[in-house]
Amino acid sequence: MNFALYRELLAIRPIRRLLLVGMVARIPHSAAGVLLTLHIVLTLGQGYAAAGAAAAVMTIGIAVGAPWRGRRVDTVGLRRALIPSVISETVIWSVVPHVSYEVLLPLVFVGGLLTLPIFSVVRQSLGVLATGEQRRTAFALDAISTELVFMIGPAAGALVATAGFSVLGLTIVGIATSVSGLFLMWFNPPTRSAESVLGSDAESEAAYVASQQAAAGAAVVAAAPAHVQDAATEFAPLAGAEDRRRERSGLRQKVIHNFAWFTSAVAAVFAVAAGAGMVLSGTDVGIVAALETGGHQAEIGLVFLFWCAASVVGGVIYGAMHRPISPILLLLGMSALTIPMAFAQDTWTLSLLSLLPGLLCAPVLSAASEKVAELVEERRRGEAMGWYGSALTGGVALGAPLAGVFIDGIGPSTGFVAVGAGGVVLCLLGLGLQHRRRRRLAGV
Template sequence: MNFSVYRDLLAIVPVRRVLLVGMLARFPHAAAGVLLTLHVVLTLDKGYAAAGVVAALVTIGIAVGAPWRGRRVDNVGLRKALIPSVISEAVIWSVAPHVSYEWLLVLALIGGLFTLPVFSVVRQSLGVLAKGDKRRTAFTLDSIGTEVVFMGGPAVGAVLATSVSTAVGLTLVGICTAGAGLFLMWFNPPTRSESPEATEHDVEAATAAVVSSAPAHLGEPAAELTEAAGAAVEAEGQSGGLLARAAAGFSWLTVSVAVVFVVAAGAGLLLASSDVGIVALVESSGNPGQLGIVFAVWCFASLVGGLVYGAMKRRVSPMLLLLAMAVLTLPMSLATDTVSLALLSIPGGLLCAPVLSAASERVADLVPEERRGEAMGWYGSALTTGTAIGAPLAGMAIDVVGPWAGFAFAGTAAALMVLLTLGIRAVVNARRTLV
């Protein structure tokens, strides 16, 4: 391990600035999860399954919206792409706390659809600013910053919900997130090494140079080939060209990238289910104000694990990291109070940041830079899809069995996802070997 890599990376001003902006922009939504759960359970007097449905709709909206917003960043730039998010964050979360449960479901879906894409933007920018092994350290630092935010965000959310009101808390989330979006637009971190226009100009210039330097007798055949290629492209456009272009648009989606997306979905399921389980167990003990203690310990463990992983000189498979985290989450079901839950959250928490860092690094390595914004959007969609599945199912288990069932479901489901994916990949590789 080499911990000096952190000092070297933080000495780069743009990297340091992106990490700081990412922390500030994430803080409001770090409090939103607890606020939404307590708003449904305490203010609207619904169960944890109902709260899980709201969380699921938010994450479904994020999963649907993240890819096209990532593509918008690729195509029109960060500032224009963020305008819808800034407006919707301020409006929707100021209205949502004052409507019925049924309307809250609708607003939760729309709010998720236009959520500020902090995760994908920050990771995309770090992928541009950091190269090689520095990229692992940069993603780890971002995960560590996220853990610091989630050490304080849920605690602030719990205090606002229990001491003031969930309505005030959710309104502040919307206003602060919109403000963070405006700050991100002002800072405008780089998402590409160079503009598409510059790249196109360079290609045209290089082509012109080659043509101008070619022997004269090659001119006519080259012209004929160009004309023939144009005719072929036109013919393709008339017969199935749209399907071909659509397939080409996803040429970056290889089997290896798909496996990373499975890891992201499993991590989302595991974290969301554990999140609901923590809220349910602490609230059932009659001390919802102590939620911040458990989240602080859980996130601090992730911070420590992230520091160690970022200093490592070799990478570890995100699939194996997720499997270990799932197994280590199961003992949280044995907790009986706030203190025991906080202590039992440490082993699994140590692997949280490493899982997300390893998966993000893998996506950045596998996907070309010009499609990385869209790929990070799909990565975020996979993560939030897992969250959308995990939150309501864990809520149902908690309502039927008890708070401990949330952790049992989380660890078991995530572990089964990993084992099933590894089994499918082994069968595919075996068939390729036979062929």
């Protein structure tokens, strides 16, 4: 382990500033989850399944919008891409706390669709500013700063909501997030390296289309009977039909070209991200439900402090390591260690039991982000990070209502068992598929 890597990395001013801006920008939304959950349960009088469903609707919106926003960052630049988010955050979250549950659902979907893409932007920019071994440390630092944020945000959100000010709290979340977006636009961190910017998307797209047209013509000539000179006479009368076929083929090839980065290895990382989102969101809801059911809402922040502090320690250790660890193995450990949280009897035992899964939280996210940056070329990395974010939030969309259904139906402790067991099953399936693929390749 080389802890000097942290000192070297923080000595780089753009990286230091990016991490600071990213950390501050994440605070409002880190409080939003707990605020929204307790607003629905305490203010609107709904159950935890309803609160989980609202969280799912919001995260589905995030999952749908993330790839589009990532592509916008790649094509029009960060500042123009953030304008819709900066406007919508204040508008949506100023209205959400004043409406009924039925109206709240479509609003939080739109809010998720246009949410400020702070996570993907920061990680995409870190992928540009840091290279080689520095990149693992940079992603670990980002995960650590995120955990520090989640020590502050959820605790503050719980205090505000239990004091009866959830309406004010949700409004402040929207305004503060918009202000954070303006700071991010002002800072404008790089999302493409200088070498990548030199070859513009328009030029590469034009070259690609030209090559596809040439290949289409060559394919027709090559497929013609007899000799090439005979093919020319057949090519002319069929030009109209061939042009139509070429257009269809060109569109199909363009789609394939645009998603050429989406390999089986990238898909596996996205599956890990989805599993991590499921386990983390289910644990989040489980902690809130366990303490709220026992009348200890004011102590929610204490459990989050232990959970996130453990993640910080795990992130520091992982970032100082010389060799990466497979994200799927880290997720397997985190999922299995989440299940014992169901046996907690009070706030202190719940806090202590959260330490072990917490240790693996930041490493899972760091390892997965590092893997995406390693597997996807820079010019497509913004879109890939957007899809990575969609996978993560898709898991969140599954984990929150899954835990909520078990909590409402059986009891608070079963939320931890449901998401932990789900994560273990996902990892075992993934490892089985990896083993099968290796055996097949070895046989070839």
